[in-house]
Amino acid sequence: MPLYRAHVLVCGGTGCTxxxxxxxxxxxxxEIENFNLKDEVxxxxxxxxxxxxxxxIVIVYPEGAFYSKVADxxxxxIVEEHLLKGRIVKRLLYKESLEEGQIKSLNEVKFxxxxxxIALRNCGVINPENIEEYIAYDGYKALAKVLTEMTPEQxxxxxxxxxxxxxxxxxxxxxxxxEFAAKAPGDVKYVVCNADEGDPGAYMDRSILEGDPHSVIExxxxxxxxxGSKQGYVYVRAEYPLAVKRLEIAINQAREYGLxxxxxxxxxxxFDIEIRLGAGAFVCGEETALxxxxxxxxxxxxxxxxFPAVKGLWGKPTLLNNVETYANIPVIILKGPEWFxxxxxxxxxxTKVFALVGKVNNTGLIEVPMGTTVREIVEDxxxxxxxxxxxxxxxxxxxxxxxxxxxxMDTPIDFDSLTALGTMxxxxxxxxxxxxxxxxxxxxxxxEFTVDESCGKCPPCRIGTRRMLEILQKITSxxxxxxxxxxxxxxxxxxxxxxxxxxxxxxxxxxxSTLRYFRDEYEAHVKEKRCPAGACKALLRIVIDKDLxxxxxxxxxxCPANAITGQIKKPFEIDQEKCIKCGVCIEKCPFKAISKKA
Amino acid sequence: xxxxxxxxxxxxKKALEELEFRKQQGEGIRIxxxxxxCGIAAGARPVMLKFVEEIQKRNxxxxxxxxxxxxxLCKYEPIVEVYEPNKEKVTYVKMTPEKVSKVVAEHIVNGxxxxxxxxGYEENKEANK
Numbered sequence: 001m002p003l004y005r006a007h008v009l010v011c012g013g014t015g016c017t018x019x020x021x022x023x024x025x026x027x028x029x030x031e032i033e034n035f036n037l038k039d040e041v042x043x044x045x046x047x048x049x050x051x052x053x054x055x056x057i058v059i060v061y062p063e064g065a066f067y068s069k070v071a072d073x074x075x076x077x078i079v080e081e082h083l084l085k086g087r088i089v090k091r092l093l094y095k096e097s098l099e100e101g102q103i104k105s106l107n108e109v110k111f112x113x114x115x116x117x118i119a120l121r122n123c124g125v126i127n128p129e130n131i132e133e134y135i136a137y138d139g140y141k142a143l144a145k146v147l148t149e150m151t152p153e154q155x156x157x158x159x160x161x162x163x164x165x166x167x168x169x170x171x172x173x174x175x176x177x178x179e180f181a182a183k184a185p186g187d188v189k190y191v192v193c194n195a196d197e198g199d200p201g202a203y204m205d206r207s208i209l210e211g212d213p214h215s216v217i218e219x220x221x222x223x224x225x226x227x228g229s230k231q232g233y234v235y236v237r238a239e240y241p242l243a244v245k246r247l248e249i250a251i252n253q254a255r256e257y258g259l260x261x262x263x264x265x266x267x268x269x270x271f272d273i274e275i276r277l278g279a280g281a282f283v284c285g286e287e288t289a290l291x292x293x294x295x296x297x298x299x300x301x302x303x304x305x306x307f308p309a310v311k312g313l314w315g316k317p318t319l320l321n322n323v324e325t326y327a328n329i330p331v332i333i334l335k336g337p338e339w340f341x342x343x344x345x346x347x348x349x350x351t352k353v354f355a356l357v358g359k360v361n362n363t364g365l366i367e368v369p370m371g372t373t374v375r376e377i378v379e380d381x382x383x384x385x386x387x388x389x390x391x392x393x394x395x396x397x398x399x400x401x402x403x404x405x406x407x408x409m410d411t412p413i414d415f416d417s418l419t420a421l422g423t424m425x426x427x428x429x430x431x432x433x434x435x436x437x438x439x440x441x442x443x444x445x446x447x448e449f450t451v452d453e454s455c456g457k458c459p460p461c462r463i464g465t466r467r468m469l470e471i472l473q474k475i476t477s478x479x480x481x482x483x484x485x486x487x488x489x490x491x492x493x494x495x496x497x498x499x500x501x502x503x504x505x506x507x508x509x510x511x512x513s514t515l516r517y518f519r520d521e522y523e524a525h526v527k528e529k530r531c532p533a534g535a536c537k538a539l540l541r542i543v544i545d546k547d548l549x550x551x552x553x554x555x556x557x558x559c560p561a562n563a564i565t566g567q568i569k570k571p572f573e574i575d576q577e578k579c580i581k582c583g584v585c586i587e588k589c590p591f592k593a594i595s596k597k598a
Numbered sequence: 599x600x601x602x603x604x605x606x607x608x609x610x611k612k613a614l615e616e617l618e619f620r621k622q623q624g625e626g627i628r629i630x631x632x633x634x635x636c637g638i639a640a641g642a643r644p645v646m647l648k649f650v651e652e653i654q655k656r657n658x659x660x661x662x663x664x665x666x667x668x669x670x671l672c673k674y675e676p677i678v679e680v681y682e683p684n685k686e687k688v689t690y691v692k693m694t695p696e697k698v699s700k701v702v703a704e705h706i707v708n709g710x711x712x713x714x715x716x717x718g719y720e721e722n723k724e725a726n727k
Contacts, residue, residue: 003616003654005646005663040650062662086633086665126617135606136613144603257609258599266601 004042006083009059011124013048013207013365014242016055020072021045024056027075035084047211047246049124051111052364054094059124065103068094111362114380116343118351119167119327120367123211128246131253134214140259142333143218146225147267155226156182159329161337163349168194168285168322169397169426170502171348171415177319180309182227184317189229191220191271192294192313192320195236195243196278196285199398200449202429204353205323207365209236209243212327213250217273219329221260224271227319232273235290237280247275282399282453286501287320289455300457301501322427324353344370348414352425358394358432361386371412374404378432389434393517397426399446399453400506402513403439422513424506438535439518440525444472446510454504461504464495468511477538480526489515534598537581541597544585546571548593555585555594615657626660627706632677633665640675641694648695649678652702661706674717680705689717 160175293299312318402423492508566572
């Protein structure tokens with residue numbers, strides 16, 4: 001391998017790619033060629049760096065210069081100034097990374113300071129399309145250790161002792177699951193990876209597959225050894241093309257290097273992995289539906305038990321874990337179960353990856369030790385709420401989860417404390433909401449999602465959630481009654497009790513949890529026909545303050561509905577019947593005389 | 599095809615060398631080459647490339663070659679500064695690729711700065727003219 005004096009790491013995560021990072025990558029190759037630096041500077045596409053809000057991101061080593069919001073038109077300047085002349089382009093540096101003219105180490109930047117990256121250890125660090133870079137960072141060492149130094153029982157014992165719980169949402173103890181699968185009778189067993197991430201606002205699994213696919217492959221092989229399986233499947237949604245591509249490359253490389261296939265590392269162990277593409281139905285993330293889909297049928301859940309560990313794919317014992325769960329395994333094997341168990345809280349060990357999105361300054365992918373509080377995540381890592389607005393709540397767990405209100409911001413986040421609050425860890429989507437968010441509207445949003453995604457097999461989910469949605473629509477349009485609130489709650493509890501699979505059973509959670517913490521908002525909608533957050537359009541009035549209005553008429557000119565009338569130099573007025581509440585007049589008024597009234 | 603753990607370990611070591619300097623600077627020796635217009639015009643580029651080549655040839659760990667802007671003493675360019683942890687920096691002036699080999703051999707490898715190439719030596723020489 002030739003030695004380069006500089007490495008340019010261009011983020012190849014989906015966030016940065018949609019921001020044009022592939023163009024930036026190409027531009028770097030071109031400019032480096034132009035300046036004749038080809039033999040000195042290497043350009044690498046990595047996985048997600050995490051700080052998606054500042055993307056596209058480029059890091060240049062050895063200085064460790066962290067360039068944010070880079071455009072392809074900036075590339076020439078970076079190459080000419082930084083790579084050719086050694087002058088760091090300060091205007092493009094992530095503003096927090098510069099201190100007294102010196103570049104701070106990435107770990108010192110506030111966004112990264114409170115983080116601890118285990119599952120994301122290689123994301124944004126290595127080139128995911130190069131197996132040797134993974135090997136360089138101790139990749140496949142855990143597999144080698146397991147195959148030569150440990151018995152399958154020992155491996156399972158270590159996973160048990162680590163305290164790792166399933167990161168897909170349920171939080172079931174991983175070691176126990178492995179033990180069930182290992183003890184299930186049968187010669188043919190399967191190892192399956194659930195990469196069917198479907199929660200709105202969540203992209204942890206995608207980022208791991210894009211940034212570090214080998215860690216999942218290695219962990220699945222370890223699992224295969226532990227439970228006695230030769231075949232693994234990764235079930236990933238076809239809407240994740242980059243993840244699928246990187247995974248394919250990684251599997252092929254692993255086969256080439258003899259780390260998948262027959263006689264791995266000369267130990268006689270045999271294991272291989274195939275990819276199965278899903279069409280992106282939310283229900284296919286549910287384990288029984290996922291397996292039905294792999295078998296080639298329509299992805300519908302079936303009742304459990306029997307659990308997959310006993311009767312899974314094609315009726316054989318099957319071990320099913322999610323991407324992030326697997327990504328933790330190699331580290332546990334290398335550093336030992338005690339090390340892992342020392343991180344986190346009493347009953348939730350290790351770290352958790354969250355996709356921090358919504359009304360927060362630093363949206364992105366983060367990984368924190370279990371027990372980190374909502375406040376630390378939102379204020380320290382997330383950098384607070386934009387525009388000086390007030391923090392209202394975070395939604396976790398997607399359509400199966402609920403909200404944590406501002407008053408409970410100091411709750412340490414782990415599996416059990418979230419359940420106690422009426423929400424859940426889920427796969428790790430974390431949607432931050434500010435004072436402008438209407439909680440009834442949020443509940444409606446998630447219910448719309450479940451109604452769309454219900455597979456339709458069982459009536460409580462198919463019909464019940466639709467009825468709930470109708471009630472919510474009635475409430476947000478200003479026609480709700482107090483009776484509706486009662487009906488809504490009743491329906492929610494009966495769906496919870498009667499739906500077939502986990503998705504149906506948890507579908508009412510967004511409603512129940514918002515009712516629990518924000519009942520007053522529901523009541524304001526129903527009793528006073530008022531939306532306190534000013535988000536529900538039907539309940540909103542846009543009014544002109546007569547004292548502030550100078551009668552310029554700009555609002556009337558810009559109103560698309562011709563709802564504003566008046567005489568120049570006299571206060572104008574809005575016809576509430578005609579007004580479509582688009583808010584254009586508010587933006588255009590030079591005197592700030594127009595505002596929303598809840 | 600990797601057939602044994604030893605082979606895996608060999609690949610790991612080799613690949614790690616390549617990635618070594620993606621770690622943030624801090625520990626280890628830093629060789630800073632002045633690469634402003636004056637430096638480049640005076641021939642800093644071949645000097646820097648020679649450093650990279652020598653370091654690779656000798657398989658040196660913990661040594662990074664970094665560029666910097668104008669150091670300010672344009673008449674002594676190409677200027678190269680060597681930073682070692684807990685030691686005073688050494689500034690080499692009027693560097694050439696030929697001088698680089700000696701600096702790497704004596705200073706970087708054996709820890710003995712080559713005084714006749716340093717700025718102090720040059721300045722004395724000029725003063726004694």
